[in-house]
Amino acid sequence: MANQIKGQEEILRKLNIYELNPMQEEAIAAINENENTILLSPTGTGKTVAFALPLLASLDKESNEIQALILVPSRELAIQIEQVIRSMGSGYKVNAVYGGRPMSKDKIELKHLPAILIGTPGRISDHFANDRFSKEFIKTLILDEFDKSLEVGFEYEMRGVINQLSTLSKRILTSATQGVEIPVFVNVNQRKIINYLGTKQSKLTIKTVISPSKNKLNTLLHLLNHVGNQQGIIFCNLKDSIQTVSSFLESKNISHGCFNGGMEQKDRERSLIKFRNGTNQLLIATDLAARGIDVPEMKFIIHFELPLYKEEFTHRNGRTARVSAKGTAYVLKWKEERLPDFIVKTAIQDISKQSERKPNFWTTLFISGGRKDKISKGDIAGLFLKKGNLTKDQLGIIELKQDCAFVAVPITVADNLIENLNNSRLKKKKVRITSI
Structure with a gap:
């Protein structure tokens, strides 16, 4: 049962959104009016808010059961959607489950069932197989980035999960890719399609950079x-x-993070945290970072290696020039390298003008207490501002997790903060504070 349910206007104020974009307005109306909706829109245009608002409005506040299931292709996307819906402060419980973390954590969080459950198909399939909760109250199914789930081999698990959902009354599918075939088992023959793909490219500039050397470094x-x-x-x-x-x-003393599927989940998450808070301004990544992760607006992306397929090129470019912003995609090619057919010939970028790279301002501190310890962002801010003697402009982005937190602070004061604040108490917990 939920408490203190908030309406759409109050939720939008909490998100600091003062006006929905046209895609979100059309999607919300379509989801409210149709049993099956397919939402096609570029990365970064606000699809999560577009489906979350009508979903929250449809939930039964008297129910103690899971009412909506959101299937996603990656852990990062599961975490991102959980954070977005939590930040709405709707009053409804939401949890994300995914591979790569102990099953015991899932069991603890699912002792009190959420109204909305987010998960990767494999982990949800596992919970279904072990009957860890009732499926009969799940009325809404959302397949976010559904084409990616099919692409990475989740079709078998998706089929098994969806076939067990006998009480569905609403299905919502989202994607940033055009023309993907929807499997029959999803059962969306009659559907409303909202298509905003191809509406954003005018803000994106694509430039080619020629390398005389094959290694391009x-x-x-x-x-x-x-x-x-x-x-x-x-x-x-x-x-x-x-x-x-x-x-x-690294040999040039340029700080950066890395992100790929071979990294441990904890390391991938920390890499994104340090990118979001400005500790690292550069992220070197595979196509895993092309969509489905929560990263800030950026001015550019670089294709250091040319993508193999048009879809990868599109999704990589979608990380810049998001919504109404401008951005540049640089295609870095060896002088004898042939561009794929899907990359049209573009202007050559002159890079002779060089800027001096300034040293990083921020670093990231780890705090060994989180949401489960009843610690809030306000508690952390209070500790760093009062006991740590930081000014407000020295306190960077705070990210609060279930069992820990991360805060960005100036590099110049980090050592003193660790010395002064380590083993401090936040609420009733003594916390360790270390640099990562």
């Missing part, structure tokens, strides 16, 4: 010095390529 360095201290993603096709680029940038 020195040209990459010159390009990074050309764009200066802006936030961006460097896309590679392979984990080995990420390591090569990372080692090179």
